[in-house]
Amino acid sequence: MEHDNKSPVAYFPYPGLLFLLAALVTVLFIMSVFWGTVSIPAITLLDVLFGDNSPSAIILRELRLPRAILALAVGASLGMSGAALQGLLRNPLAEPGLIGVSGSAALGSVIAFYSGLSVTYTLALPVGGMIGACFSVGLLYYLAGRDPSILTIILAGVAINAVAGALTILALNLAPNPFAAFEVFFWLLGSLTDRSMKHLFMALPFIGIGVCFLLSTSRGLDALTLGEDVAFSLGISIKSLQARIVLGIALAVGASVSVAGVVGFVGLVVPHLLRPFVGYRPGRLLIPCALGGAALTLAADIVVRFATQGPELQLGVLTSLIGAPFFLVLVVKTRREGR
Amino acid sequence: MVFLNSCLFTEKIKNTIIFVGLVFFSSITTVSAETNPNKPKRIVSINLCTDQLLMALVETERIISVSHLSRDPSISSFSGSANTLHINYGTAEEIYHLKPDLVLAGEYSKKNVVGVIKELGLNIVTVEVANSLKAMRSNLLKVAAVLGEEAKAKILVSKIDNLFLSKNTYAEKPVAIVWRARGLTDGRGSLVHDLLQAHGFRNLSEILGRGAVGNINLEQIIIARPELVIIPDPKQDYPSLSQLLFKHPALRSLDRGTKPWLRIIKIPEWGLICGGPQVLKAFEVLASARLDLLNNKQTR
Numbered sequence: 338m339e340h341d342n343k344s345p346v347a348y349f350p351y352p353g354l355l356f357l358l359a360a361l362v363t364v365l366f367i368m369s370v371f372w373g374t375v376s377i378p379a380i381t382l383l384d385v386l387f388g389d390n391s392p393s394a395i396i397l398r399e400l401r402l403p404r405a406i407l408a409l410a411v412g413a414s415l416g417m418s419g420a421a422l423q424g425l426l427r428n429p430l431a432e433p434g435l436i437g438v439s440g441s442a443a444l445g446s447v448i449a450f451y452s453g454l455s456v457t458y459t460l461a462l463p464v465g466g467m468i469g470a471c472f473s474v475g476l477l478y479y480l481a482g483r484d485p486s487i488l489t490i491i492l493a494g495v496a497i498n499a500v501a502g503a504l505t506i507l508a509l510n511l512a513p514n515p516f517a518a519f520e521v522f523f524w525l526l527g528s529l530t531d532r533s534m535k536h537l538f539m540a541l542p543f544i545g546i547g548v549c550f551l552l553s554t555s556r557g558l559d560a561l562t563l564g565e566d567v568a569f570s571l572g573i574s575i576k577s578l579q580a581r582i583v584l585g586i587a588l589a590v591g592a593s594v595s596v597a598g599v600v601g602f603v604g605l606v607v608p609h610l611l612r613p614f615v616g617y618r619p620g621r622l623l624i625p626c627a628l629g630g631a632a633l634t635l636a637a638d639i640v641v642r643f644a645t646q647g648p649e650l651q652l653g654v655l656t657s658l659i660g661a662p663f664f665l666v667l668v669v670k671t672r673r674e675g676r
Numbered sequence: 677m678v679f680l681n682s683c684l685f686t687e688k689i690k691n692t693i694i695f696v697g698l699v700f701f702s703s704i705t706t707v708s709a710e711t712n713p714n715k716p717k718r719i720v721s722i723n724l725c726t727d728q729l730l731m732a733l734v735e736t737e738r739i740i741s742v743s744h745l746s747r748d749p750s751i752s753s754f755s756g757s758a759n760t761l762h763i764n765y766g767t768a769e770e771i772y773h774l775k776p777d778l779v780l781a782g783e784y785s786k787k788n789v790v791g792v793i794k795e796l797g798l799n800i801v802t803v804e805v806a807n808s809l810k811a812m813r814s815n816l817l818k819v820a821a822v823l824g825e826e827a828k829a830k831i832l833v834s835k836i837d838n839l840f841l842s843k844n845t846y847a848e849k850p851v852a853i854v855w856r857a858r859g860l861t862d863g864r865g866s867l868v869h870d871l872l873q874a875h876g877f878r879n880l881s882e883i884l885g886r887g888a889v890g891n892i893n894l895e896q897i898i899i900a901r902p903e904l905v906i907i908p909d910p911k912q913d914y915p916s917l918s919q920l921l922f923k924h925p926a927l928r929s930l931d932r933g934t935k936p937w938l939r940i941i942k943i944p945e946w947g948l949i950c951g952g953p954q955v956l957k958a959f960e961v962l963a964s965a966r967l968d969l970l971n972n973k974q975t976r
Binding site (some may be wrong): 373374375390392393395396399400450451452453455456512513514515516517519520521523524530531533534537647648651 | 894896898915
């Protein structure tokens with residue numbers, strides 16, 4: 338498959354790429370733990386290990402660590418989901434946020450939360466998110482799977498987003514809490530501030546399973562670039578491939594949104610940046626995108642802490658500010674290529 | 677789409693902020709109505725804060741409708757009696773149908789509704805935010821004049837004065853903070869600030885340089901180590917995203933532990949939301965917390 342290496346950077350060694358990205362993620366992770374509104378000396382790490390109850394230790398253990406791990410997990414699942422979705426639909430514009438997967442996951446979480454279900458069953462929150470996400474990916478594939486042109490995908494995304502948005506408002510209007518709409522407005526902008534280990538344990542298992550599902554599609558996605566018939570003749574079961582991707586995205590994105598809100602555009606920006614480095618092979622793109630997504634989200638989550646004077650900037654606002662111009666350029670580019 | 681949606685949302689937010697953050701201590705200044713020699717007998721209130729002032733000053737027979745939020749026991753001090761009253765959702769149409777002789781609205785009540793009600797020729801009085809004890813006090817008297825209840829108001833005001841103006845004799849000034857949903861705090865220029873000062877507390881929000889309404893996150897609270905953190909106590913236990921903050925293990929781990937430098941107390945949310953006689957409740961809670969703190973220091 339060496340013939341589709343269009344770009345000179347395609348010869349960038351794959352292990353080298355993975356190593357660089359992993360190093361970047363590690364550095365950002367450490368920065369995320371030690372940098373914040375209050376700076377903490379690295380020596381405190383020892384206190385944390387010995388179970389100290391000093392303020393710094395508590396901040397590290399109960400606030401910074403879950404926050405950094407969540408940023409890593411959420412970023413990885415968004416980056417990888419974007420890459421997988423784009424591979425499946427063979428379209429670089431498919432992104433969990435844009436096509437309404439995140440919005441639907443948010444709807445599921447909002448219903449699980451404000452109906453009081455998540456008070457009784459903690460797991461109702463991620464499960465609600467995953468059901469919402471699963472429903473929207475399925476719907477998208479039904480609407481655009483056969484004809485994955487830009488227009489169909491974007492229109493399907495607009496429709497799904499509109500329905501999810503309307504139903505979310507409906508759910509909020511019916512919620513007993515008079516401040517529900519206000520709270521969710523901020524939550525929909527995405528944030529990792531003041532999350533606890535509880536959120537981590539709630540979301541991480543599902544994100545892990547989702548990522549495993551997606552990783553298993555690597556070979557299938559590569560084969561799919563040659564068309565469904567060729568992929569079939571190579572021994573790829575298209576049905577199983579689709580099912581694993583839909584399920585993987587639903588688990589990873591659904592669980593992510595239920596703890597972090599909607600963090601948009603990560604799944605669009607990261608695959609686009611990294612695609613030339615893997616020779617445009619969607620299967621190979623998965624792991625670099627997970628690492629890249631984690632790096633972008635960790636970096637953005639550090640920037641929001643310092644970007645404003647008063648309350649922290651919302652994470653999703655920052656990623657959207659970065660991602661929206663990207664999206665515009667991509668639309669123009671894809672249209673030109675399509676002609 | 678996203679941007680359009682967010683534009684539409686800002687209007688909603690503006691309205692919601694009234695209840696959530698800014699108008700925690702709002703009270704009344706008369707804007708359009710003059711002192712009424714004939715007491716109004718068909719009064720409608722479309723704002724939670726004016727609801728509570730009305731309930732405190734006027735007998736229920738004269739009230740024909742209060743806002744729907746007044747039935748929520750966590751933010752309304754009279755939710756019990758509100759259940760028997762007619763409630764409105766603050767739309768011009770329903771207010772007009774009630775044929776009121778006086779409408780009370782908040783400073784941040786929907787501007788379009790207030791405008792339409794004025795155009796329809798109804799007598800409407802809008803309410804301003806009281807950012808201090810002084811403002812709350814004088815506004816209470818002013819609205820009482822509109823309602824023709826000056827005598828009642830004078831009793832209430834003297835009660836408040838006695839509590840607030842009695843000089844506190846505490847030599848030590850521990851640091852305290854009123855910490856609300858989403859980490860909002862009240863600094864200098866707010867009624868809560870006056871309340872804390874009256875009890876001989878230093879306000880952490882002021883120390884950290886926040887304005888009348890500011891934001892402080894959990895990390896800052898843990899590092900600053902205030903001796904008292906006052907959080908709202910939601911009577912109604914509906915699920916709330918912004919209240920999850922108060923259940924964070926990092927905050928609770930400070931409350932217990934071997935070195936409890938931080939004490940967390942709960943005040944009914946309605947005692948902090950609006951500037952009215954119900955503030956006296958918050959006053960009581962704070963006073964006992966102050967005594968507790970003093971006793972703990974002595975026994976330690």
